[in-house]
Amino acid sequence: MARIRLDHIRHAYSPELAKAGNYALREVDHAFEDGGAYALLGPSGCGKTTLLNIISGLLTPSEGQVRFDDRDVTTLSPEARNIAQVFQFPVIYDTMTVRENLAFPLRNRKVPQAEIARRVDDMLKRLRLETRADRKARGLTADEKQKISLGRGLVRSDVNAILFDEPLTVIDPHMKWQLRSELKELHREFAMTMIYVTHDQTEALTFADKVVVMYDGEVVQIGTPEELFERPKHTFVGYFIGSPGMNVLPCEMDGDAVVVAGHRLALAGGRANTASGARIELGIRPEFVRVVERGGGLPAEIEKVEDVGSERIVRARLGGLPVSAIVAEGQPLPADAALAFEPGALNLYADSRLVERTGGRA
Amino acid sequence: MEKTWNNKAWFFVLPVLLLVAFSAVIPLMTVVNYSVQDTFGNNEFFWAGTDWFTELLGSARFHDALIRNLVFSAIILAIEVPLGILVALAMPKKGIWVSVCLVLMALPLLIPWNVVGTIWQVFGRTDIGLLGYSMRALGIDYNYVQDPIDAWVTVIVMDVWHWTSLVVLLCYAGLVSIPDAYYQAAKIDGASRWAVFRYIQLPKMGRVLLIAVLLRFMDSFMIYTEPFVVTGGGPGNSTTFLSIDLVKMAVGQFDLGPAAAMSLVYFLIILLLSWVFYTVMENAGRDRAVKETAE
Numbered sequence: 320m321a322r323i324r325l326d327h328i329r330h331a332y333s334p335e336l337a338k339a340g341n342y343a344l345r346e347v348d349h350a351f352e353d354g355g356a357y358a359l360l361g362p363s364g365c366g367k368t369t370l371l372n373i374i375s376g377l378l379t380p381s382e383g384q385v386r387f388d389d390r391d392v393t394t395l396s397p398e399a400r401n402i403a404q405v406f407q408f409p410v411i412y413d414t415m416t417v418r419e420n421l422a423f424p425l426r427n428r429k430v431p432q433a434e435i436a437r438r439v440d441d442m443l444k445r446l447r448l449e450t451r452a453d454r455k456a457r458g459l460t461a462d463e464k465q466k467i468s469l470g471r472g473l474v475r476s477d478v479n480a481i482l483f484d485e486p487l488t489v490i491d492p493h494m495k496w497q498l499r500s501e502l503k504e505l506h507r508e509f510a511m512t513m514i515y516v517t518h519d520q521t522e523a524l525t526f527a528d529k530v531v532v533m534y535d536g537e538v539v540q541i542g543t544p545e546e547l548f549e550r551p552k553h554t555f556v557g558y559f560i561g562s563p564g565m566n567v568l569p570c571e572m573d574g575d576a577v578v579v580a581g582h583r584l585a586l587a588g589g590r591a592n593t594a595s596g597a598r599i600e601l602g603i604r605p606e607f608v609r610v611v612e613r614g615g616g617l618p619a620e621i622e623k624v625e626d627v628g629s630e631r632i633v634r635a636r637l638g639g640l641p642v643s644a645i646v647a648e649g650q651p652l653p654a655d656a657a658l659a660f661e662p663g664a665l666n667l668y669a670d671s672r673l674v675e676r677t678g679g680r681a
Numbered sequence: 682m683e684k685t686w687n688n689k690a691w692f693f694v695l696p697v698l699l700l701v702a703f704s705a706v707i708p709l710m711t712v713v714n715y716s717v718q719d720t721f722g723n724n725e726f727f728w729a730g731t732d733w734f735t736e737l738l739g740s741a742r743f744h745d746a747l748i749r750n751l752v753f754s755a756i757i758l759a760i761e762v763p764l765g766i767l768v769a770l771a772m773p774k775k776g777i778w779v780s781v782c783l784v785l786m787a788l789p790l791l792i793p794w795n796v797v798g799t800i801w802q803v804f805g806r807t808d809i810g811l812l813g814y815s816m817r818a819l820g821i822d823y824n825y826v827q828d829p830i831d832a833w834v835t836v837i838v839m840d841v842w843h844w845t846s847l848v849v850l851l852c853y854a855g856l857v858s859i860p861d862a863y864y865q866a867a868k869i870d871g872a873s874r875w876a877v878f879r880y881i882q883l884p885k886m887g888r889v890l891l892i893a894v895l896l897r898f899m900d901s902f903m904i905y906t907e908p909f910v911v912t913g914g915g916p917g918n919s920t921t922f923l924s925i926d927l928v929k930m931a932v933g934q935f936d937l938g939p940a941a942a943m944s945l946v947y948f949l950i951i952l953l954l955s956w957v958f959y960t961v962m963e964n965a966g967r968d969r970a971v972k973e974t975a976e
Contacts, residue, residue, distance in 0.1 A: 406862035427871035
């Protein structure tokens with residue numbers, strides 16, 4: 320097991336693209352601590368799979384270094400790095416039994432027979448696949464197959480990290496929850512570094528201790544699920560995480576206050592230091608927007624109300640700006656509505672990045 | 682709802698029945714008709730019963746042609762299948778060379794049979810052919826017109842040249858359908874080149890290989906044009922395969938009865954062997970499926 324350090328990694332898929340400044344991965348400088356559960360979260364094409372392949376050694380980065388503990392592994396192959404990877408579509412060896420599948424990586428490494436048998440039996444038990452042990456692997460369900468691909472990594476004692484590339488894509492929805500909690504359990508048991516790539520926020524937030532949010536080839540925020548929810552460091556994190564995402568409203572600075580759609584709004588906390596000329600935006604999560612009688616907040620028009628069962632999502636317009644609010648089931652909605660923002664939950668962004676305010680947040 | 686019962690649906694089947702009748706059933710029955718009668722032309726027929734069949738099955742000429750043909754098919758399969766797999770494995774999977782290779786591979790398949798025969802007939806000639814002349818110049822005693830071994834080698838090499846491409850293309854189709862993740866997983870599992878072939882590539886090629894073996898077997902068992910053009914069945918009878926023999930009998934000697942009997946036996950042999958091949962190879966796959974569902 321090892322701490323994985325990504326030292327100023329940049330990657331372009333060809334030298335021409337690099338020359339044009341077209342990097343799939345713009346710059347990543349980050350360390351994955353030994354034994355942690357990480358998620359790489361981002362929309363399709365944000366570079367998360369590129370980053371994963373760089374860690375596993377399937378790709379060599381154009382610039383920068385990958386270090387496992389203090390060893391430079393940038394140019395080493397996946398097998399030399401002792402990495403295991405679980406792919407989007409389950410990879411199993413069709414003609415082998417479940418047991419042979421699990422034994423395969425050990426056999427290739429010339430582990431003694433008795434040791435292989437012991438470890439494979441142990442792994443079958445942990446994956447709850449004992450009853451399937453001597454069946455051909457190709458007749459199994461997708462989630463069982465995915466467990467086998469994971470098992471082939473876990474069964475090796477020398478693995479530095481296990482990487483998951485959207486492993487639940489082909490799993491039936493009702494099995495996803497179960498497999499995810501089993502994954503989490505296995506992580507606790509083995510205390511291995513696990514890095515999990517996904518574009519599904521629920522998967523990322525439930526699996527990982529720390530979530531790395533990527534956007535357009537860059538890491539925009541690394542934090543616990545709680546931090547990502549409360550203090551999104553980038554407007555992208557704000558609207559990518561949460562359902563519905565954070566409201567991002569263009570505004571202007573006016574001393575200690577901001578002006579949104581012609582209305583002045585005082586900011587809690589200290590003065591914001593923003594560079595002049597920056598694009599200023601105000602972020603507020605729908606959870607912290609209240610719908611009140613006109614006079615109690617900023618006057619707004621309610622456009623539609625979506626009932627999602629446990630609560631209602633109110634889509635409103637503040638001036639010309641769309642704003643979503645989450646309202647409890649059963650709460651009456653005023654005909655002439657206004658929106659009230661919880662002052663402590665307001666985040667200010669300059670050029671999409673969070674403005675740290677002196678005095679901090681209440 | 683009341684269902685109406687009538688026989689109108691038969692009208693929809695009728696065109697197919699007519700088509701099959703004229704393209705298969707009636708010609709086949711004509712052959713059956715010939716096979717149990719004797720004729721000297723003039724539409725005069727004499728009942729012969731099973732005479733032609735007993736005569737055929739006991740004739741050394743038929744036995745020899747059958748064995749010759751079986752040996753030929755076995756050699757063809759033993760060379761073309763492994764060679765086809767090897768070539769398919771060596772072909773590039775990405776880039777412009779893919780199309781170049783595919784076109785090169787498809788070329789022999791596009792050439793008409795008798796042209797292939799003519800090409801090799803000239804190629805192997807010792808007086809003007811590149812192959813024959815060069816062999817002579819190198820001091821190798823090669824003459825497919827006189828030496829049965831040389832004739833066989835020529836016919837086999839020609840068939841390999843002509844048809845290995847088909848096996849290659851089928852195998853290649855199987856290979857490119859394997860997702861990259863399999864190779865990456867194998868790399869991570871530390872699999873050797875041989876293990877990748879044995880556990881990933883070969884199982885994924887299974888279905889297309891079955892088709893390749895069947896096609897190559899049936900074609901080689903019915904081979905006629907190329908050896909006929911090159912050797913004409915000779916020297917002696919050494920490259921007289923079943924179909925060449927059949928044509929000699931039917932057209933050359935105008936023995937319609939025996940020829941019809943032979944056609945039927947020949948047809949049944951191909952049908953039987955193809956069925957055996959298919960069942961054996963399918964069973965290899967079904968055994969696994971049965972084991973899976975048994976639990």
